[in-house]
Amino acid sequence: MSNAPIVEACRLAYSGFERNRRDALASFLHRDVVFEFPESLPYGGRYEGIEEFRAWWTVLYAEYYDYFHYDAHAVIDGGDHVAVPVTARAQARNGAQMENEHLFLFRIEDGMIVHGRIYADTAKGRDVLAGQAPRRYPKLDVIAAARVREAGLPG
Known part of the structure; x- marks a missing residue:
C-alpha cells in the first residue's frame, strides 16, 4: 500500500511555518491513535485515542504556547513508517521564543496513522517555558580534549 496520501498530508502540515495546514493529516489519524511526547516536558506523556490527542492540542495552546509552526526538511516514506524531520518555531505564552x-x-x-512520536531537544522547550533563552554550550574542542587524555594529563 502506498503512503503517498499521508506523505502529501505531512508536507502540507509541516511545511511553510505559518502556512502549516494540518486538516488533511488529521484525517489519517486512526480513532485509537497513540501519540507520545517526551515526558521531560510538562505536557509530555502518552495520549491514547483521537479524543485525548485533540484535547492535548487544545491544552498545549491554552496553557503553553501562542503558536507552534513547522518547516519540513523532508518527508521520508519508510513503508510502515513515515518520518518528518522539521525545524520548529514556537512562542510560549510568556513571550519567549524558540527554534x-x-x-x-x-x-x-x-493507510492510517496508528502511532506517533516526537523526538526533540526538550531542554530548549523547558527553558522557553520557564521564560529563559535556550541555554547553548560552545562546541567541545574534541581534538584538544583527546590529546590531553592521550597524554595522561588530568582533564
Missing part, C-alpha cells in the same frame, strides 16, 4: 529541531515518526497500518 528547535524535531522529528515526527509515524507508524502506518492500513
